[in-house]
Amino acid sequence: MSQTVPRDPYEVLGVERDADDAQIKKAFRRLARTLHPDVNPDDPEAQDRFREVAEAYEILSDAERRSTFDRYGHDGLKQRGMGSNFEGFGSMSDLFGAVFGQAFGGGGGGASAGGPRAGGDLAVDAQMSLHQALTGARIELEYELIARCETCTGSGAKPGTKTKTCATCGGHGVVDQVSRTPFGDMVRRTSCETCSGRGRVPEEPCTDCHGRGLKPTTRTIEVDVPAGIADGQRIRLSGRGHQGEPGAPDGDLYVVVTVLPDARFVRDGDDLVTVVPVSASKAALGATITVDALDEPIDVDVPAGTQPGKTINLRGRGMPRIGGGRRGDLHVVVDVSIPRKLNDRQKELLRELDDSLDERQLKDADESVVSRLRRLWRKG
Numbered sequence: 001m002s003q004t005v006p007r008d009p010y011e012v013l014g015v016e017r018d019a020d021d022a023q024i025k026k027a028f029r030r031l032a033r034t035l036h037p038d039v040n041p042d043d044p045e046a047q048d049r050f051r052e053v054a055e056a057y058e059i060l061s062d063a064e065r066r067s068t069f070d071r072y073g074h075d076g077l078k079q080r081g082m083g084s085n086f087e088g089f090g091s092m093s094d095l096f097g098a099v100f101g102q103a104f105g106g107g108g109g110g111a112s113a114g115g116p117r118a119g120g121d122l123a124v125d126a127q128m129s130l131h132q133a134l135t136g137a138r139i140e141l142e143y144e145l146i147a148r149c150e151t152c153t154g155s156g157a158k159p160g161t162k163t164k165t166c167a168t169c170g171g172h173g174v175v176d177q178v179s180r181t182p183f184g185d186m187v188r189r190t191s192c193e194t195c196s197g198r199g200r201v202p203e204e205p206c207t208d209c210h211g212r213g214l215k216p217t218t219r220t221i222e223v224d225v226p227a228g229i230a231d232g233q234r235i236r237l238s239g240r241g242h243q244g245e246p247g248a249p250d251g252d253l254y255v256v257v258t259v260l261p262d263a264r265f266v267r268d269g270d271d272l273v274t275v276v277p278v279s280a281s282k283a284a285l286g287a288t289i290t291v292d293a294l295d296e297p298i299d300v301d302v303p304a305g306t307q308p309g310k311t312i313n314l315r316g317r318g319m320p321r322i323g324g325g326r327r328g329d330l331h332v333v334v335d336v337s338i339p340r341k342l343n344d345r346q347k348e349l350l351r352e353l354d355d356s357l358d359e360r361q362l363k364d365a366d367e368s369v370v371s372r373l374r375r376l377w378r379k380g
Helices: 009-013 021-035 046-060 062-080 092-100 130-137 281-283 344-356 359-363 369-379
Strands: 122-128 135-150 161-165 176-181 186-193 198-202 214-225 234-237 254-260 266-268 270-281 287-292 299-301 311-316 331-335
Touching: 009 021, 009 046, 021 046, 046 062, 122 135, 122 214, 130 135, 130 198, 130 254, 214 234, 214 254, 270 281, 270 287, 281 287, 299 311
Parallel strands: 122 254, 270 331
Antiparallel strands: 135 214, 161 198, 176 186, 234 254, 266 270, 287 299, 311 331
């Protein structure tokens, strides 16, 4: 499906122009599975159609490229050197590996000098609450990968049939490509595209994977996430990524953890920060309040004369450290609440209190407003 003018990537993926990253990713994965040549063996244009979808996703999944396209179109991308990274791929397996198999750069997807192609690494997102990050959790994930065909057990041959020596590479699994340059002939050794580096091809291809031995599939896995994990950290599961061709290693699976925000807390490393409202009278007289800590409620003593913004530190009530050790701290910031509406009796009592206070009592605070502003300014 060669075209002089590239199609609009939004049109290719079938998404609106205001689609978010999740919608774009979902549309791409749906189309990629549908258009993969292994799923369409009788469609000679499958590779070109998949390439078009991959290039559209490459534009829309990158914030800078998407912004450039929205403003200037495909010409703007070319002028800024943001063309497709897929131009140099000559095969479907190369292209599919570039899209799905190199999420963390390396560790799979390539062909060895004399053997079958290794499986590529892949990444899957996992979301969890802050409470789950505190205690650790076992979560179930579903992800897509290239796996060995169960029908032929990865041989590519129809059950009951045999394989034979590949005529293209003579059973070596590799072919030499010679190109002439000003410095002489250059020889480039690559994996044989006919047998995918195996050296043998099926006499009768498997009807499920069409002779490749691999096919797209969906897998479900349970992952143990350790207590104390932070947002953005990843867990590596060796050998759980894209499966390699027979005789080659499988790729790795990386679980990228997203710890969802909790409206009650701000996380700072292993420490947690929370804000607790306290009435002006309790702040002045002192009181015991119940703080909703992340794991369980805890009683906290508020000293008499507590000023707005005072922080009470609770050691060992924050997040655990991965691998053990003392937990972080919970910092309770006191927010002295001033009532907006008072009845007549309350107003009378406050006037009596105000008349009874002298200037020394009003100045007797832990830290003046000016001092606090100066301290915060120096930190900033």
